[in-house]
Amino acid sequence: MELPWPHRRCIVCLRDDVPMTRAHLIPESLGGFVWSQTHCAACNNGLGTRVEAGVKHDPTIRYTIEHALAAELPELVKAFAEGQPYVIPSKQGPLAARYRDGAVELGTTKLDDGSLVQERDRAAQTIETMLERAGANAEERHAALERIAAAEAGEVVDLGRGLAIRHGTTEGGSITFDGQxxxxxxxxxxxxxxxxxxxxxxxxxxxxxxxxxxxxxxxxxxxxxxxxxxxxxxxxxxxxxxxxxxxxxxxxxxxxxxxxxxxxxxxxxxxxxxxxxxxxxxxxxxxxxxxxxxxxxxxx
Ligand SMILES: [Zn+2]
Structure with missing residues (x-):
């Protein structure tokens, strides 16, 4: 919905020799739908990346959209959450995660001892790549992947070449907000x-x-x-x-x-x-x- 603005001059930089663009009063990522031709593209984009981007990390706004109003605004929740960083608690400490295609998935977290935490399938790929770089042949890599698949939770499995893995679990997949x-x-x-x-x-x-x-x-x-x-x-x-x-x-x-x-x-x-x-x-x-x-x- 457009709010008419009769002047052809940017209200932020005062330029009148560049085209104006649709500037939303409240960002579209927050469900804003009222806009006006009050800003030039450069100022509008600058505000978008420098100022509005921070709203996606604001814990209050995130709580509001992703939890409090999740039922009322499902489409907005989906768009808002997509690709957002999350933190999932675990015994090893907070783990990086992202929201993709309607589900939270683990990213890669490097722990203080230098080990990496990843989702099971991705970890297997990482290990295969590391073994390959370390000179392991196909047979050795295959054997390592079989040992990973057979490992019990909590058990440390030595894969040779200085690598070891342990299956762990996240704590309920709950999400905490650590944004500013x-x-x-x-x-x-x-x-x-x-x-x-x-x-x-x-x-x-x-x-x-x-x-x-x-x-x-x-x-x-x-x-x-x-x-x-x-x-x-x-x-x-x-x-x-x-x-x-x-x-x-x-x-x-x-x-x-x-x-x-x-x-x-x-x-x-x-x-x-x-x-x-x-x-x-x-x-x-x-x-x-x-x-x-x-x-x-x-x-x-
Ligand atoms: Zn401007």
């Missing part, structure tokens, strides 16, 4: 994009240059310009909806970004004043792809 929270630039990018629709071409003004510089990756977020409060609102349940709003206009603008219920950011734009604006909110329904007016939520 997404950076504050993420809610800032959403807030700035949204702000454009409240202030129109004032978004190009010199007063907002420090925010643009941060969004371009030219300078770190300046706490005298922006303060981002990140919180978990436990008073609300998980819902397949996003809430965006201008929650305060005085003494400075506060934009609320609320994704799927509990994860909330209040983006305080300390130097941006717009007393003529009214607090306003909108709800984006990820399932129906409809946008509704919503009560402007007050900042915390």
């Amino acid at each position: 929270r997404v950076s504050d630039e993420f809610p800032l990018a959403i807030a700035f994009h949204l702000l454009a629709f409240f202030v129109g071409d004032l978004i190009y003004g010199a007063a907002l240059e420090p925010l643009r510089a941060t969004l371009r990756g030219d300078s770190p977020l300046d706490e005298s310009e922006v303060v981002v409060e990140s919180l978990i609102d436990r008073s609300t349940g998980y819902v397949p909806q996003h809430l965006l709003g201008l929650s305060r206009v005085e003494p400075h603008i506060v934009i609320r970004v609320q994704l799927f219920g509990p994860p909330v950011w209040h983006v305080h734009l300390l130097r941006v004043k717009a007393p003529k604006l009214e607090p306003i909110g909108m709800m984006l329904d990820v399932q129906t792809r409809d946008v509704y007016p919503a009560k402007p939520a007050t900042a915390g």
Whole structure:
């Protein structure tokens, strides 16, 4: 769904001599479906790789999409989880894993003692390759693979040429999240994009240059310009909806970004004043792809 934008000028780099592209208000990987021609391709891609990519590792967002809303948003869960790094607990410590074709599979983890942990079939291939490199002939390699197949769990099997294997098990295949929270630039990018629709071409003004510089990756977020409060609102349940709003206009603008219920950011734009604006909110329904007016939520 397009939000019309009458200007042909990028709101981040201010260039007007390059084509504009579809910039999503909330990333498509989070079910975002509202976009506008407000960003040039370079700025849009830059934000995508530098800023939005981090959202896929954010434990709060991951929990929300992959667990809390898994039943409501199956397609989104699938797309979101595909190729994502996971960690599976085991007696040997945390093991690297990935999600592919609807299942979690082990990757390769190197333990402190130098040994490798891999899934059974892949480990057999690795061993065959290592034996081959060590000069083992086909017969020797075949014998080693037979010994691997016959090994009991927990038993250390010597394969010759300095190699040994042991079958182990992962603990229930449960998943833990070890990602970092997404950076504050993420809610800032959403807030700035949204702000454009409240202030129109004032978004190009010199007063907002420090925010643009941060969004371009030219300078770190300046706490005298922006303060981002990140919180978990436990008073609300998980819902397949996003809430965006201008929650305060005085003494400075506060934009609320609320994704799927509990994860909330209040983006305080300390130097941006717009007393003529009214607090306003909108709800984006990820399932129906409809946008509704919503009560402007007050900042915390
Ligand atoms: Zn640009």
